[in-house]
Amino acid sequence: MKSRIVLVTGATSGIGRHTALDLARAGHRVFATGRRVDALESLRQQAEKEGLSIDTLALDVTKPSSIEQARVAIEQATNGYGVDAVINNAGYGLVGPVESIGDEALRAQYETNVFGLLGVTRAFLPAMRQRGSGRIVNVSSIGGRITFPMMGVYNSTKYAVESLSDALRVELRPFGVGVSLIEPGAIRTEFADVAMSTVAHDPSSPYAGATADADAMRKKFEATMVGPEYVTRAIRKAVESRRPRARYVTPRSAGVAIWLFKLLPTSWSDALLGQMSGLTRQKLVGDGSAKLSLAS
Numbered sequence: 001m002k003s004r005i006v007l008v009t010g011a012t013s014g015i016g017r018h019t020a021l022d023l024a025r026a027g028h029r030v031f032a033t034g035r036r037v038d039a040l041e042s043l044r045q046q047a048e049k050e051g052l053s054i055d056t057l058a059l060d061v062t063k064p065s066s067i068e069q070a071r072v073a074i075e076q077a078t079n080g081y082g083v084d085a086v087i088n089n090a091g092y093g094l095v096g097p098v099e100s101i102g103d104e105a106l107r108a109q110y111e112t113n114v115f116g117l118l119g120v121t122r123a124f125l126p127a128m129r130q131r132g133s134g135r136i137v138n139v140s141s142i143g144g145r146i147t148f149p150m151m152g153v154y155n156s157t158k159y160a161v162e163s164l165s166d167a168l169r170v171e172l173r174p175f176g177v178g179v180s181l182i183e184p185g186a187i188r189t190e191f192a193d194v195a196m197s198t199v200a201h202d203p204s205s206p207y208a209g210a211t212a213d214a215d216a217m218r219k220k221f222e223a224t225m226v227g228p229e230y231v232t233r234a235i236r237k238a239v240e241s242r243r244p245r246a247r248y249v250t251p252r253s254a255g256v257a258i259w260l261f262k263l264l265p266t267s268w269s270d271a272l273l274g275q276m277s278g279l280t281r282q283k284l285v286g287d288g289s290a291k292l293s294l295a296s
């Protein structure tokens with residue numbers, strides 16, 4: 001199998017870190033990137049302990065100058081070649097009702113998950129297109145196929161990633177560049193910690209009844225988690241296959257959930273998701289007994 005030069009964004013933890021190691025173990029040359037330089041160094045050392053070599057580079061996907069610096073550094077390190085594959089993995093989750101998420105947090109979420117992904121893609125794509133071969137692998141989510149309440153903003157970024165990837169796949173096919181989406185379910189990484197740190201526990205919020213349930217929701221989410229190796233396997237297939245698939249859903253239970261939600265009438269799935277997230281009238285507004293007792 002031909003060894004490829006691969007760029008991985010968000011390689012300081014979770015899926016990105018495991019992907020960098022998995023691809024290096026498979027014999028590919030990996031440029032692992034991220035913001036936390038100490039975490040990149042620990043990744044490099046772990047690879048070295050295994051007799052592997054991983055190149056690390058600081059890259060904040062929200063900063064055009066950082067993307068350009070990484071592109072130039074990789075071009076120099078590869079004698080002007082660039083990369084064969086880009087794994088757009090950097091991203092995080094934002095939890096809260098759509099109404100309450102502040103403007104700044106909303107924009108920051110899109111800067112990383114959507115504009116960052118697009119910025120990295122556009123920087124590395126021209127060389128692949130001109131060579132007539134390459135791969136763009138975009139890490140989306142089951143939340144790019146099903147919208148979960150209290151995760152609507154995060155999910156909307158993944159829907160954007162799905163749509164952009166669908167367009168890119170057809171646009172780039174004539175140039176020999178493949179585009180794949182990876183759609184993970186619940187994966188054991190730092191994702192849940194980062195997402196939960198964004199929950200605003202405001203007792204005066206009209207949604208307080210639902211945000212109070214956030215920890216219970218997290219436990220349910222954690223009970224279904226699998227290890228990042230499920231995702232890295234899918235990413236490796238997208239990089240190595242002669243004919244990469246448009247979508248890799250993993251684990252299998254995520255595929256079943258997507259299929260079920262497609263079958264259910266919207267009124268049923270709405271009721272199910274509302275119950276699961278504590279978004280019931282009784283929980284948020286009360287059953288009216290307080291008003292009744294005042295009136296009587």
Ligand SMILES: NC(=O)c1ccc[n+]([C@@H]2O[C@H](COP(=O)([O-])OP(=O)(O)OC[C@H]3O[C@@H](n4cnc5c(N)ncnc54)[C@H](OP(=O)(O)O)[C@@H]3O)[C@@H](O)[C@H]2O)c1
Pocket residue numbers: 009010011012013014015016034035036039059060061062089090091092093112116139140141142143183184185186187188189190191192194
């Ligand atoms: N875990 C899940 O259940 C799950 C499910 C579906 C989809 N996903 C998706 O999988 C991807 C990876 O997440 P994960 O689960 O591995 O979570 P994670 O362990 O929190 O890793 C997220 C990575 O993204 C990086 N990142 C965040 N902002 C960045 C920025 N501005 N520039 C560069 N890197 C940035 C983080 O690195 P630094 O903070 O060091 O920069 C970190 O390496 C995300 O796109 C996520 O949406 C995860």
